Amino acid sequence: MTPNPELVEALSQARAQTDSLFDLVDPAALYERPIPERHRIVFYLGHLEAFDWNLLGRALDEPSFQPAFDHLFSFGIDPESGDLPTDRPADWPAVDQVRDYIARVRGGLDTGLAHGSENVTEELMHVAIEHRMMHAETFAYILHHLPFDQKAPPASMLSETPSGPTPQSRLVEIPSGPAKLGRKHSEGFGWDNEFEQHQVEVPAFAIAEHKVTNGEYLEFVKAGAAAPHFWTCRTGEWCYHGMFEDIPLPLDWPVYVSHEQAQAYARWKGKSLPTEPQFHRAAYDGAADFDDFARENVDFRRWDPEPVTASQPNRFGVSQLVGNGWEWTATRFEPFAGFRSFSFYPGYSANFFDGQHYVLKGGSPRTARCLLRPSFRNWFRPAYPYIYATFRLLEN
DSSP: OOOOOHHHHHHHHHHHHHHHHTTTBBBBTTOOSTTSSSOOOOHHHHHHHHHHHHIIHHHTTTSSSSHHOOOOHOOOOOOOTTTTOOOOOOGSOHHHHHHHHHHHHHHHHHHHHHHOOOSSSSSHHHHHHHHHHHHHHHHHHHTTSGGGGOOOOHHHHHOOOOOOOOOOOEEEEEEEEEEEOOGGGEEEOOOOOSSEEEEEOOOOOEEESSOHHHHHHHHHTTOOOOOOOOOEEEETEEEEEOSSOOOOOTTSSBBBOOOHHHHHHHHTTTTTOOOHHHHHHHHHHSOOOHHHHHTOOOSSSSSSSSOTSOOOOOSSSOOOOSSEEEEEEHHHEEOOOOOOOTTTHHHHHTTTOOOEEEEEEEEOOTGGGGGGTTTTTTTEEEOOOOOOSEEEEEEE
């Protein structure tokens, strides 16, 4: 059975998306480690193909031509801050060897997919595509922390949205009602942690119209809080550390922070973070349709945020619940009732049901469109400061 041609094309487009990111990196920087808790860049260069080969190549019953690379590039890392990797550049293969591995993997998979196999299911194809698109965002935030002189801006970029003063944000009343979490198998592909669909009754609450902005968080910093990781101080003035340049702190952009920082700010304001069901109630019950989300700052539209006032509010009166930055919730990452691990990827979610990760919802400027579905769940450690993660306040 030949795979769905649309999925084969989607895999090709996903490859192009990740290739374009690596093209921005100075070749001399491929052995750098921009984020201490993550692998060196060269790992990510090989990882995407190793994942595809270990998943699809195995289903195609293709013999491995370089098992050492299949293993070396198979898994990323998620260490605690005190348990950082200690490898050296010399521990990794030469770039030419990695690129040869990539070419051979793609050639072998493309040939195998063209001939078809009943073992290559649509589910496996979706896993390969979405895994790669997740890494398009992962590598973007890793690249974000690479020095400016070690990466080159793409030829075409949307011009920066003009920044304005800190906007006023109000609390919006969300009436009590059901929140539908998760996904039905009949609705199409989802990752294991998205199942089973269930409904939660959510009491009425009030949630901020906008994400917390840099301008609002600046007052917290002036009161003694630590500055967010994405801020840098130049000649006594705060700047936002953008993908390709530092710019004067845009007061009306959402602030990117860790979960710990979001919680601390919420306590300082006498508020809290929304739970996952509360987020669903405000975001997905308030949206008209999926196209509402696609018009936001998502799907690689920009490299950095835009003002929190750049979008129209949903029917509840809340803006940008999807897009312009993932949103931290107060919910620990745990399985839904009826959870079953993927047999071909048992550790995708289960390895992180450890009480040490929190759920994020929504999406960032670098989140692919296919990951914007309401059931999709992201998660990270509470102290992790490097991701495009925002938050908003809630009052019960």
